[in-house]
Amino acid sequence: MGDSQYSFSLTTFSPSGKLVQIEHALTAVGSGQTSLGIKASNGVVIATEKKLPSILVDEASVQKIQHLTPNIGVVYSGMGPDFRVLVRKSRKQAEQYNRLYKEPIPVTQLVRETATVMQEFTQSGGVRPFGVSLLVAGYDDKGPQLYQVDPSGSYFSWKASAMGKNVSNAKTFLEKRYTEDMELDDAIHTAILTLKEGFEGEISSKNIEIGKIGADKVFRVLTPAEIDDYLAEVEESAAATRRTGKIGNEEEESKMMTGGRNYTRLSIDSQKVSGSVCTPRWFFSRERGVKISPSHHLLICFHKR
Amino acid sequence: MSIFEYNGSAVVAMVGKNCFAIASDRRLGVQLQTIATDFKRISKIHDRLFIGLSGLATDVQTLYQRLVFRHKLYQLREERDMKPETFASLVSAILYEKRFGPYLCQPVIAGLGEDDKPFICTMDSIGAKELAKDFVVSGTASESLYGACEAMYKPDMEAEELFETISQALLSSVDRDCLSGWGGHVYVVTPNEIKERILKGRMD
Numbered sequence: 001m002g003d004s005q006y007s008f009s010l011t012t013f014s015p016s017g018k019l020v021q022i023e024h025a026l027t028a029v030g031s032g033q034t035s036l037g038i039k040a041s042n043g044v045v046i047a048t049e050k051k052l053p054s055i056l057v058d059e060a061s062v063q064k065i066q067h068l069t070p071n072i073g074v075v076y077s078g079m080g081p082d083f084r085v086l087v088r089k090s091r092k093q094a095e096q097y098n099r100l101y102k103e104p105i106p107v108t109q110l111v112r113e114t115a116t117v118m119q120e121f122t123q124s125g126g127v128r129p130f131g132v133s134l135l136v137a138g139y140d141d142k143g144p145q146l147y148q149v150d151p152s153g154s155y156f157s158w159k160a161s162a163m164g165k166n167v168s169n170a171k172t173f174l175e176k177r178y179t180e181d182m183e184l185d186d187a188i189h190t191a192i193l194t195l196k197e198g199f200e201g202e203i204s205s206k207n208i209e210i211g212k213i214g215a216d217k218v219f220r221v222l223t224p225a226e227i228d229d230y231l232a233e234v235e236e237s238a239a240a241t242r243r244t245g246k247i248g249n250e251e252e253e254s255k256m257m258t259g260g261r262n263y264t265r266l267s268i269d270s271q272k273v274s275g276s277v278c279t280p281r282w283f284f285s286r287e288r289g290v291k292i293s294p295s296h297h298l299l300i301c302f303h304k305r
Numbered sequence: 306m307s308i309f310e311y312n313g314s315a316v317v318a319m320v321g322k323n324c325f326a327i328a329s330d331r332r333l334g335v336q337l338q339t340i341a342t343d344f345k346r347i348s349k350i351h352d353r354l355f356i357g358l359s360g361l362a363t364d365v366q367t368l369y370q371r372l373v374f375r376h377k378l379y380q381l382r383e384e385r386d387m388k389p390e391t392f393a394s395l396v397s398a399i400l401y402e403k404r405f406g407p408y409l410c411q412p413v414i415a416g417l418g419e420d421d422k423p424f425i426c427t428m429d430s431i432g433a434k435e436l437a438k439d440f441v442v443s444g445t446a447s448e449s450l451y452g453a454c455e456a457m458y459k460p461d462m463e464a465e466e467l468f469e470t471i472s473q474a475l476l477s478s479v480d481r482d483c484l485s486g487w488g489g490h491v492y493v494v495t496p497n498e499i500k501e502r503i504l505k506g507r508m509d
Contacts, residue, residue, distance in 0.1 A: 101395060106383060
């Protein structure tokens with residue numbers, strides 16, 4: 001395929017045994033916008049940042065989360081145009097399977113076939129690997145499933161995963177927050193909190209996208225209004241947590257928030273501490289606070305009166 | 306003489322209560338001459354799915370081999386057996402691939418689906434599916450088979466009664482057809498076991 005001058009593969013082994021092109025592709029993915037997925041006991045949720053290059057872009061026209069079949073959805077981190085090509089191919093494969101067997105394609109099979117396509121582009125002449133990692137969320141007879149597919153063509157099933165810019169923070173956050181018996185709505189809240197972690201700017205329904213699939217086996221992208229509802233719920237529960245003065249989770253949370261981030265936002269709440277335990281704790285107010293560089297850690301101690 | 310009548314055949318499948326039965330004759334002929342009296346027309350795809358093929362014997366064997374191939378790959382890839390409905394769609398697609406140079410056989414597919422619900426269907430040589438709730442027939446003796454089954458069939462028969470019914474229907478129909486006969490081969494499949502029996506009828 002292609003010009004005869006490029007009948008050799010552009011992806012070749014380095015002396016250390018690595019495929020450098022694939023490493024570079026993973027770098028491209030790693031500099032893409034954060035996306036994540038969480039598998040709940042009764043469904044799967046996937047979400048992504050939707051940072052547009054300018055306020056003039058019509059955000060309603062941008063759809064980063066796509067359907068592959070009525071019961072399988074996908075989100076990506078990396079190069080948008082490569083994603084479009086993969087979505088097109090995957091949809092065709094899913095429909096071919098359906099036409100042959102008159103049965104909706106199982107999630108595993110679709111993931112495997114998509115991964116095969118991605119692998120082919122690492123071993124064919126005149127082509128480069130795809131610069132995207134995919135998170136495929138689906139619900140079939142085997143229950144809810146979440147798969148990640150990498151540019152190399154390898155795929156993994158995850159309980160929760162993240163990709164893109166903020167991947168290490170997001171994964172740490174998910175590791176702490178994930179529970180096996182989480183329900184879909186909890187998972188959506190956790191997804192929003194995880195996105196909020198590394199979010200530059202104010203999170204709103206205009207700059208994130210969320211897709212979910214439940215036991216009804218219908219994949220849906222949430223409307224901005226629904227996202228607003230979830231955001232409000234998240235804010236409410238965060239405010240409630242602050243008011244009751246919970247420890248433990250928040251403390252670890254605070255420690256995590258400062259490690260490895262570009263900047264930390266905090267301002268001191270003038271509220272008196274109503275909890276009776278003497279522990280250092282972080283307070284975050286809702287107003288945008290002062291930007292402090294990463295090496296600063298401010299510890300405020302409140303003593304029992 | 307039509308090419309479908311070259312070898313002679315009779316295949317029938319019937320639905321019972323959480324079970325099904327599939328039966329065929331055993332004659333292999335070359336027009337008027339009988340070559341073999343133990344020809345296998347019904348084959349197992351997996352423990353809950355059987356296919357009987359009538360028509361030209363060479364296509365019967367080749368098509369069976371192709372279908373087993375496809376099913377084995379499916380089993381390896383998807384780590385499960387094919388559902389009968391899915392298998393029927395697959396057979397239909399494979400037959401239609403050869404629309405302008407078809408396999409000269411008519412399959413009869415019988416299986417137990419989810420919840421042990423029996424499934425039967427037949428199709429013509431280019432893949433037109435025909436689902437039925439009671440019985441399906443194919444082969445040179447099909448017209449007699451239609452009549453016999455219609456008369457003898459009752460819904461919700463248990464395995465033993467189903468065996469009796471399908472055997473009587475098969476033997477009386479092939480007796481009216483010179484190209485099929487020389488005994489019968491009956492499989493009765495319930496969720497727990499597969500019973501295979503050979504019938505002795507008029508050996509002519």
